[in-house]
Amino acid sequence: MKRTLMSLAAASVMFAGHAAALKPGDAAAGKDKAQACMACHGPEVNNPTFPKIAGQHADYLYQALRAYKNGDRQNAVMSGQAAGLSQQDMADLATYFSTLDSGLESISRN
Template sequence: MKRALTLLSFGMALALASAPLLAAGNAANGKAKAAACFACHGADGNAVDPQYPRLAGQYNEYVQQALHEYKDGRRNNPIMKGFTATLSDQDIQDIAAYYSSLSTKLDTLQGHVQGD
C-alpha cells in the first residue's frame, strides 16, 4: 500500500510538472501568429502541395514538439528553423492550439505517403 501511494504521488508530481510544457495555448492568437505558415501549410492547415504537411487536426502536443525541434535544431530544415527562430514558448503553444483546433480534410493516406 505504501509503495502504491508513493507511485501515485510521484505520478501526480510528474503530471503537474509537465503541465506547463503541454499548455493548450490560445487558438485565436495562434491564427494571427501562424500567418507566415499559411503560404505552405494553408490558412486552414490543409496544404494542397504534398511536400508540405497538413497541420489541421494534428495533436496539439505534436505540433508544439515539432516546432520546438525545428527551433533547437533537432529537426534539420533551414526554412522551418528560420520561421521558428523568433517564436516564444507562448507563440508555439498558440500556433499549436490553432492548428489542432482545425478540421482535417485528410481522409486517406493515398498520395500523401512518400513513394505513392
C-alpha cells in the same frame, strides 16, 4: 527518509514552477500568429512538399516546432520559421492548427 521526502518536495515545487511558466495554447492568439504559415500549411493547400498540420495533435505540433527551434530537427525553411517563436507562440500555433479540419479523407470515421 526525511532527506528523500525533502528532495521530493523540492522537485515537485520545481516541476510546478516549470509547468506554470507555459500557459496552455490559445487558439485565438495562434490564429493571428499563423498568418505567416498559411501559404504553406493552410488547410486548403494540397502540396505534398508541405506537411498537412491542420487537425494534427497540438502536442505533436508543439514538439515539432520546438525541435526546429532547438536544432534537434533541421530544415532550411522551418528552422528559420521557428527561430523567432517563443514557447508561448509555439503553444498557441500548435493549438490553433489542431482545431482546424484537415480536409483529409477519413479512414476512421467512414
